[in-house]
Amino acid sequence: xNPVLLLPAGLAALAxxxxxxxxxxxxxxxxxxxxFAALRWLQANPRPRRRVRFDEPWLLAVRLLLVALxxxxxxxxxxxxxxDARPRLLVATGVDRASIAQLDVGxxxxxxxxxxxxxxxxxxxxxxxxxFASLLREFDAGLPPGAPLTVLVPQRLAGADGxxxxxxxxVEWRIAGPGAWPEAAATPPPRLAIRHDAAHREGTGYLRAxxxxxxxxxxVPPHIDESAELPALPVxxxxxxxxxxxxxxxxxxxxQGGQVLVPADAALPxxxxxVVAWRDEVGEPLLQVARIGRGRVxxxxxxxxxxxxxxxxxxxxxxxxxxxxxxxxxxxxVAASDYRPGSxxxxxxxxxxxxxxxxxxxxxxxxxxxxxxxxxxxxxxxA
Amino acid sequence: xxxDPVTPGLRAQLRGxxxxxxxxxALRGGGQHRSRDKGVGLEFSQYRSYEPGDEPRRIDWKxxxxxxxxFVREAxxxxxxxxxxxxxxxxxxxxxxxxxxDWSRLDAARALAACxxxxxxxxxxxxxxxxxxxxxxxxxxxxxxxxxxxxxxxELERLRAQGGVVDETRLRPLWERIAPDDxxxxxxxxxDPATATLATRLAAARREVVALQxxxxxxxxxxxGDGRRFIDPETGEALPGDARALRxxxxxxxxxxxxxxxxxxxxxxxxxxxxxxxxxxxxxxRVLFGAAPGSDAA
Numbered sequence: 001x002n003p004v005l006l007l008p009a010g011l012a013a014l015a016x017x018x019x020x021x022x023x024x025x026x027x028x029x030x031x032x033x034x035x036f037a038a039l040r041w042l043q044a045n046p047r048p049r050r051r052v053r054f055d056e057p058w059l060l061a062v063r064l065l066l067v068a069l070x071x072x073x074x075x076x077x078x079x080x081x082x083x084d085a086r087p088r089l090l091v092a093t094g095v096d097r098a099s100i101a102q103l104d105v106g107x108x109x110x111x112x113x114x115x116x117x118x119x120x121x122x123x124x125x126x127x128x129x130x131x132f133a134s135l136l137r138e139f140d141a142g143l144p145p146g147a148p149l150t151v152l153v154p155q156r157l158a159g160a161d162g163x164x165x166x167x168x169x170x171v172e173w174r175i176a177g178p179g180a181w182p183e184a185a186a187t188p189p190p191r192l193a194i195r196h197d198a199a200h201r202e203g204t205g206y207l208r209a210x211x212x213x214x215x216x217x218x219x220v221p222p223h224i225d226e227s228a229e230l231p232a233l234p235v236x237x238x239x240x241x242x243x244x245x246x247x248x249x250x251x252x253x254x255x256q257g258g259q260v261l262v263p264a265d266a267a268l269p270x271x272x273x274x275v276v277a278w279r280d281e282v283g284e285p286l287l288q289v290a291r292i293g294r295g296r297v298x299x300x301x302x303x304x305x306x307x308x309x310x311x312x313x314x315x316x317x318x319x320x321x322x323x324x325x326x327x328x329x330x331x332x333x334v335a336a337s338d339y340r341p342g343s344x345x346x347x348x349x350x351x352x353x354x355x356x357x358x359x360x361x362x363x364x365x366x367x368x369x370x371x372x373x374x375x376x377x378x379x380x381x382x383a
Numbered sequence: 384x385x386x387d388p389v390t391p392g393l394r395a396q397l398r399g400x401x402x403x404x405x406x407x408x409a410l411r412g413g414g415q416h417r418s419r420d421k422g423v424g425l426e427f428s429q430y431r432s433y434e435p436g437d438e439p440r441r442i443d444w445k446x447x448x449x450x451x452x453x454f455v456r457e458a459x460x461x462x463x464x465x466x467x468x469x470x471x472x473x474x475x476x477x478x479x480x481x482x483x484x485d486w487s488r489l490d491a492a493r494a495l496a497a498c499x500x501x502x503x504x505x506x507x508x509x510x511x512x513x514x515x516x517x518x519x520x521x522x523x524x525x526x527x528x529x530x531x532x533x534x535x536x537x538e539l540e541r542l543r544a545q546g547g548v549v550d551e552t553r554l555r556p557l558w559e560r561i562a563p564d565d566x567x568x569x570x571x572x573x574x575d576p577a578t579a580t581l582a583t584r585l586a587a588a589r590r591e592v593v594a595l596q597x598x599x600x601x602x603x604x605x606x607x608g609d610g611r612r613f614i615d616p617e618t619g620e621a622l623p624g625d626a627r628a629l630r631x632x633x634x635x636x637x638x639x640x641x642x643x644x645x646x647x648x649x650x651x652x653x654x655x656x657x658x659x660x661x662x663x664x665x666x667x668x669r670v671l672f673g674a675a676p677g678s679d680a681a
Contacts (some may be wrong), residue, residue, distance in 0.1 A: 031610040031623050032609070032610070032611055032612065033611075033612045033614055033621075034481075034601075034607065034611045034612065034613050034614065035477075035478050035614055035616050036478070036601065036613040036614065036615065037474075037475030037572060037574050037599075037602075037615065037616055037617070038574055038602045038637060039613055039614075039615040039618075039622060040574075040615075041633055041636040041637040041640055042613055042622055042624070042629055042633050043629070043632055043633070043636070044622055044624060
């Protein structure tokens, strides 16, 4: 346990120690005029005493200490190597209380929910989806190296990600209860509206076919209009077949979460940074995607005609395009027994314990003492 | 009466004190004094009815013849001495102590002067007042009676400490008024040698002089412990210094000067006492007048 200063340059504030010293010295040099009739028997001291003397030494000491502590506060004192090696228990959401009760843990174990903020286990189980793997890595990184960690998980886990789950320690991996697979969200197919100008009339037929293919035949046909107005009905996707810059209304709609499909001769907004998402067999780009706000702009880089873009006629075109308009969710569910974390990640060094709150408390108390001393009636009559 | 420093408590403490002149009491033993009592000193004051024990020769027989009653002629006898209260009213008398800023040397002097006047008038002596001020002497001619007490108090109340020590040439009226054998009580700080010189010269000129020196606590103890700028109230001279460093030497020098002053007063035959401002008031009067040498009351 080593006390350290995180900002030693703050100690330069110790120069302020001269301030109370000067204050208490200055008063000494002040001379009170005193009427004294027996002046003739007073003899001016030819050699005045040069000894430095301070008024009110106790008050001076308290003030010096106060200034020194303030300088120390600026230097950010901290304690290094304070290891809280108590065992930790992490319980994933989805484990029922009965399983927790069965688990035999020590008395000094620190139990938390594996949820954002890591609430204590006494609190009710937090709901909502949790990025299990990410949270586990976060908790592990904040833990001192020697502290043992037990993780209680259901048999089936949601919230896994593609990364390797390697932690900074050997984790005791307990599996309790069946848990539930996350329900596969049956996302409805996106609805497409088509707005075009005269020059792009040719290509609308292909997009209409795409939209009908998305709706699997039993839905209303897409709303096609040769105009430059946003559709009145709620749709997920919009084919904006106009040349030139996207109107602000369309950009605003995209920022709210819409997906807009634009032709090759449309100009993207300046802020958009397009990334090529689809190339043909020879590597020529077909489609580029740019994020705007919460939505995206998809730009077909070829005219909508089979001559320029033979992929239009391929049977999988509609589903391929849907994959860009409505990307399928990444698989996050995993069996707990298959997701046992490995060890070997470099453990982060323990964060130093900040001593400033305690120092601030001491300074506040000392300031009170200083005020009490400075205003007490034991002080001499005011000059 | 608005201003009266002689409080009932103080008046009670004054009981038993007598202002007695050593000189006149010595004279009073001789026959010369008594004969003067009978002569011109008798001044008619009032009639009062005869009481058993009165001397028959004091009965006014002519009045008895007219009214068929015995009346006694009462006379006011001139006191053989007058008590002169001389108060130094120079600026140094305005000095007070820091522990009691509203009680200056002059305040003490006024209270003591009022006490002396009270004593003198009570025992039938005449009392007068001289205030030594730089610009002019303030006089209350010596007289007796209740009115005189009020006159003295009035003059004392008006007294302010200002200016330097009185000049030698202005003291002429004092010599004219204070007759030989009068009792002169000098109240002052005696820091300036002029006051002591006046007292010794009065004593040398057959006046009975009593000196009462008033000192502040600062002069006795020098209780300062910090940096000071000492200012002489009369000359305006200033002396800055660390009081702690000055203390030892001042106390030695001042003590020496005090001893020299007391020796000088003693040589001149002047009874003297020192009153420091934190002491009880009648203390110096007790020292001076408590054990009166002559006890024969007139």
